Amino acid sequence: MDVQEPFPAMVVRETADGAASRIEELTLGDLPEGGVVIRVEYSSLNYKDALASQGHPGVVRSLPHVPGIDCAGEVVSSDAAEFRPGEKVLVTGYDLGSGAWGGYSQYVRVPAEWVVAMPDGLTPRLAMVYGTAGFTAAQCVQALVRGGVEPADGPVVVSGATGGVGTLAVAILAKLGYEVTAVSGKPDRHDSLLRLGAAEVAGRELLSGDDRPLLKSRWAGAVDTVGGAPLATLVRSLNHRGCVAACGLTAGEQLPLTVYPFILRGVTLAGIDSAKCPRAPRMEVWRLLSGDWRVDLPDELVSETDLAGLPEQISAMLAGDHFGRTLVVPSC
Structure with missing residues (x-):
């Protein structure tokens, strides 16, 4: 992908009243430093994301910011030998979506040590039905x-x-x-x-x-x-x-x-601390979720939204009216 080619993302910026989010166009050149560029196929909505979308100081360290504490998709480029272009991967936790820009963007760039190769039996969509x-x-x-x-x-x-x-x-x-x-x-x-x-x-x-x-x-x-x-x-x-x-x-x-x-x-x-879970137990959890502990939620418990529909879902979550899992498709 050309570094100047635009793509959509939800960006939280400082305003006179505090902070507000909106859909903007970014380029790869706008993304923070990192070793692996991922084209995001799915992210998901978590309570921490809802707070981040409001610029909550307990979640977001600095503005502007892109929320989304998890994502799954395809490697575009990698400085690390263990990840190759075209490989399906996922990222949850660490600083994604809090200290670093997150998954509410068609592309993310993250350190290689945050990236998990997609476990056998999972797809990007199912990985984000689980998500954080x-x-x-x-x-x-x-x-x-x-x-x-x-x-x-x-x-x-x-x-x-x-x-x-x-x-x-x-x-x-x-x-x-x-x-x-x-x-x-x-x-x-x-x-x-x-x-x-x-x-x-x-x-x-x-x-x-x-x-x-x-x-x-x-x-x-x-x-x-x-x-x-x-x-x-x-x-x-x-x-x-x-x-x-x-x-x-x-x-x-x-x-x-x-x-x-x-x-x-x-x-x-x-x-239970998910964000900073060490690598070995992290991999064990994903092994369980893709194997003996795999569960398939009924359709009524899983919904999807694009970035444009995300603010409505965030408002419902903050009001206590959200239910189940909401997947975010940032390419739409």
Whole structure:
């Protein structure tokens, strides 16, 4: 591709009122430095992307900025011998879409160490049905498995089950034979979660426990995507030697807990960090997602948008009205 040939991207720029995003034309010469140029076939929408599109200072380090914390597509050029033009690859995490320009662009340029060769059994589209959300969900499930939580130990619970991470966590856990209770504040989506494999769907009130330092033992394990008081309730409701994997904070960053669940029940609170996941465990997660843990979400849980339609999807996510996975096709 000629370095001066224009292509579309969503660019966030500083404005008099803060920051705003719009679709612009860029060239390869505009892209940050890196060793591998990728033609993006698919990206996806995550909560972090929605914040980045608003120029949120906790996500975006400097403006102008291109959001999109994951992408999948085809190598155009590479300074690294391990990646050749025409090869299908994916990128999730690291600084993509936060410290560095991301996947809401027809082309990205990234360091070679960020790039993962497309695993057998995956396509760029399916890789982005997973995306950072699926990668995070799989790490959460790994934490439960490594924590000794087995399907025979009793029910597990997933909070924020209609979000990207929650949806995929429900699907993976159900496939592995766990009895899953999905917690969602969207009654109109409960049937979809049951079809996904949840044994039971409950409203948010399930996680609104009182202030006692310990609650009745109920869950063998949990995947929490919201943080705050609901996460504290989950920790206090775990069975002896239970485990909860935590990866979100939409309900708050404070955790109102005592040490009692940890020293009396021996529970584990496993933090999940997707962006900086080291290379070896990163490759293992993708091996699982393309193999034994592969799940195919029903069509009702996956939608697609081009860059022009992306602001509407971002607004829905920020308002709490988003459901499932939204794929972004930046070439349209």
